[in-house]
Amino acid sequence: xxxxxxxxxxxxxxQTAAILxxxxxxxxxxxxxxxxxxxxxxxxxxxxxxYDANVKxxxxxxxxxxxxxxxxxxxxxxxxxxIRGDFGITYDLATLKSIDDLRxxxxxxxxxxxxxxxxxxxxxxxxxxxxxxxxAAHTQPEIPNYPNDVDLIVSSDGYGRNPxxxxxxxxxxxxxxxPGSGKLSTCLSQxxxxxxxxxxxxxxxxxxFPIWELAVDHPVNIAYExxxxxxxxxxxxxxxxxxxxGVTATNYNRDVExxxxxxxxxxxxxxxxxxxxxxxxxxxxxxxxxxxxxTDDRAVREAATQEVIRRYYRHxxxxxxxxxxxxxxERTENLMARLGVSPTDRPVVQPAHEVAAExxxxxxxxxxxxxxxxxxxxDGTIVTGTNSHLFHSASAAIINGVKHLAGIPATIHLLPxxxxxxxxxxxxxxxxxxxxxxxxxxxxVALGISAASNxxxxxxxxxxxxxxxxxxxxxxxxGAGDETGLRKLGIxxxxxxxxTSQGYFLR
Numbered sequence: 131x132x133x134x135x136x137x138x139x140x141x142x143x144x145q146t147a148a149i150l151x152x153x154x155x156x157x158x159x160x161x162x163x164x165x166x167x168x169x170x171x172x173x174x175x176x177x178x179x180x181y182d183a184n185v186k187x188x189x190x191x192x193x194x195x196x197x198x199x200x201x202x203x204x205x206x207x208x209x210x211x212x213i214r215g216d217f218g219i220t221y222d223l224a225t226l227k228s229i230d231d232l233r234x235x236x237x238x239x240x241x242x243x244x245x246x247x248x249x250x251x252x253x254x255x256x257x258x259x260x261x262x263x264x265x266a267a268h269t270q271p272e273i274p275n276y277p278n279d280v281d282l283i284v285s286s287d288g289y290g291r292n293p294x295x296x297x298x299x300x301x302x303x304x305x306x307x308x309p310g311s312g313k314l315s316t317c318l319s320q321x322x323x324x325x326x327x328x329x330x331x332x333x334x335x336x337x338x339f340p341i342w343e344l345a346v347d348h349p350v351n352i353a354y355e356x357x358x359x360x361x362x363x364x365x366x367x368x369x370x371x372x373x374x375x376g377v378t379a380t381n382y383n384r385d386v387e388x389x390x391x392x393x394x395x396x397x398x399x400x401x402x403x404x405x406x407x408x409x410x411x412x413x414x415x416x417x418x419x420x421x422x423x424x425t426d427d428r429a430v431r432e433a434a435t436q437e438v439i440r441r442y443y444r445h446x447x448x449x450x451x452x453x454x455x456x457x458x459x460e461r462t463e464n465l466m467a468r469l470g471v472s473p474t475d476r477p478v479v480q481p482a483h484e485v486a487a488e489x490x491x492x493x494x495x496x497x498x499x500x501x502x503x504x505x506x507x508x509d510g511t512i513v514t515g516t517n518s519h520l521f522h523s524a525s526a527a528i529i530n531g532v533k534h535l536a537g538i539p540a541t542i543h544l545l546p547x548x549x550x551x552x553x554x555x556x557x558x559x560x561x562x563x564x565x566x567x568x569x570x571x572x573x574x575v576a577l578g579i580s581a582a583s584n585x586x587x588x589x590x591x592x593x594x595x596x597x598x599x600x601x602x603x604x605x606x607x608x609g610a611g612d613e614t615g616l617r618k619l620g621i622x623x624x625x626x627x628x629x630t631s632q633g634y635f636l637r
Contacts, residue, residue, distance in 0.1 A: 132508065132599075134180030135430040141423030142189055148417045149193070149336070153300055156332025159324065161317040162417070163335045164305040169231040170217075174338055176622065177353050177434045178424065186336075187235045190303065198240045198299040199232060200320075201225065202306035202313050205269075209250040213453065214308060218613060221307045222256045228307065229265070239265060241295050245312025246272040268293045270312065270319065277315075277391050284398040289322035303336075309361060314392075322399050333396070337418040340365045342379040344421060349434035349469060351380060356441035356465050358382075359458035370411035385412040438465050439476045443603075443624035450607065450627040476624060478504040478512060478603035485514040486523075486605045503527040505621070506601040507535065518567065520550055524604060524612045525573040528619070531600070535593040536586075544590045545576050570615030597621055 153160045166174070168186055175183040182188065190197060207221045214224040229239050242260050244253050247269035257267040270292045273283055282288045302320070306313045317333050324331040339354040351365040361384075368381040370389055389412045396409070409415050424430055442462035448454040466472060474480055486502025503515045503523035513534055515526025529544055538544070550568065553576060557563035568576065574594075580587035598620030607627045608616070616623050 132179050132433070133426055133429040135426035135428075135433065136178040136180040136423045137425050138180070138182045138185050138188075138423065140425075141419060142185065142192075144419040144422045145336075145417065146189055146192060148419050149189075149301070149334075152332065152334040152417055153196075156330065156334075158330030158332070159297065159300055159302060161302050161304055161320055161331060161333050163313045163317050163333070164303055165313075165335060165337045166339065168303075168305045169228060169235075171338070173353075173357050173437070174420075176437050176440070177339075177350055177430070178420070179429050179433045180425075181423070184235075187232075187237075190237055191235055193301060194237055196299055197237070197301040197303050198297055199237060199303045199305065200295060200297070200316060201229065201239050201242045202245055202304065202311040202316050203242065203256075204306075204311050205244050205247045205250060205253050207308065207310070208244070208252040208256060211252070212308070218617065222252055224307050225256065226259065228305075240297060241266040241268055243268045243270055243295070243312065243316050245270045245315060248272070266295075268295060270316070277388065277395065280391065280394050280398055284322060284395055289319040292319040292323075294323040295320060309358065318395060318399065321396075325399055325401070333415070335416045337416040338420050340380050340382055341421045341424075342368075342381065342413050342416065342418055344380060346380050347468065349431045349438070352465050352469060353434040353437040353441070354382070356438045356462050359441065359445060359461040359465075360454055362457075362461070368411050368413045371413040374410035374414075379411070379413040381412050381416075385415075388412075435469050435471060436476060438462065438469060439471060439473060440622065440624055442466060442473060443476075443626075447607065447625055447627045476601070476603060478506045478601050479624070480504075481512050481514055482603040482605050485516055489516040501604070501606040503602060503604050505531045505597075507531060508596065508599055520554070521567055521573065522569050522609070522612055523606070524602065524608060524616060524623075525568050525570050527602065528570055528573060528597070528615075529590070531597060532590040532593040535596050536589040538586055538589060542586050544584070544587045545573075545580055546584065549576055549580055565609075569609055569611030570619075571611040572615075574615055574618075594619060 149162065169184060171183050171186065175181045203221060203225050212221045214221060217224060219227065225242065232239055242265055244257065244267065247253065260267040273288050276283060304313045304317050321331055321333060340351040344351055346365050346367060355363055355365055364383040365380055366383055366386060368379045368386060371377060371379040393409065445454060445458040445462055449456055449459050481504035482502040485504065486500050489502065490500035501517040501523040503526065504512055505527040506512045511534060513527055513530040515523045515530055517523040533540065533544065553568060553572060554566040558566040577587050577591050581591045600621045602616065602621050602623045604623065604625040605628060607625055607629060608623065
């Protein structure tokens, strides 16, 4: 097992105390902006080995009698069909999934806000779905010259045009589907309306990254830059914090650059005295005790360095699919150079390349394409797989991986030949598939069915939970069945994003 470098219980204790201290300081209601992902924070789990991807939900569940949730999503993200990469679903579906995830933790969403709203079919459809489910859906119009025109913003023609969302809990968690969802503007809009009503309220930002007490060049903070390479975020020293307190703290460029304007807006909202809104730096606004949970800096550095390489491959894949421009790829290349690593320093990359080359030499590929997959198990063992007329390369690697974990000899077949033949015949003859070999999702279904009568298949199925957290690299771009199956298994995948055919549609 990889070494753990993070103590969730210590983090929970310190982060909870820090939030409650901000509630006391606000002398009323606290709008708590949640940066990053509220549920399934897989980036944090990869960068901080041992981090519970749902530790934020555990924290909120401990405070559930004192909180309610407002959920934000940016209008343009809905209309352009933006994809949430960790689940491979569009932002409208990701919004609904997040609401369901919160409900699973016994936390209800009070309202959803579509920010910077214009007319559009996707956003209007989402609001209709929410309305049918009994969730209030609000829209906020775009404010011209935001955030620079403070006079307009803090006026009846700015925040004053936004609907006021009635809340009753002392802590209002404002979260969103992804970065740029409008969480901060929603918090400030609520503050504006509260202060006009004579309601005492304050603001704070729940953050995980960048970790303020770690150096700018610490791999954890560099991994944050890699994760936000599409936004161009840069981790830097917070000059306002250094000037006000003489303490070095790291933050990121957007917060630092926007702080003077943000402070002007807050001062205008609060009026004389400022109260709970008197912050001297962007770091002041944050509630971030993630650094207190780090127990093994060496393990964290190694995991964060690997995450930078993984992000490079992710951006490369998205660029090949025209989901992002070339700049994020180039930014992550520069970040790898800062860390002194290259794409091949991911342990599964070279074995995948080697097995693909060997398949080509022995002419075992399909239709002239020779695909390789390498799977690193949690014990460090690397197994490989290549494509054939029976399996995709990722499927072959999964089968070899569970065989290794279960101690099953390579000569023993997990899936009977008649089962594989029936499935490939079904795909070829009845489902009009030009790629009858089995992808990962199909192999998992076949294993589940075979487990009822085949002890070897049952032993393989029992090993599937031990693949969660494993690493895989593919020399080719995975199809939907591979991508979905690997995601469900909890395997972290990278790819060279090479096409497996000359077709335009990847099966």
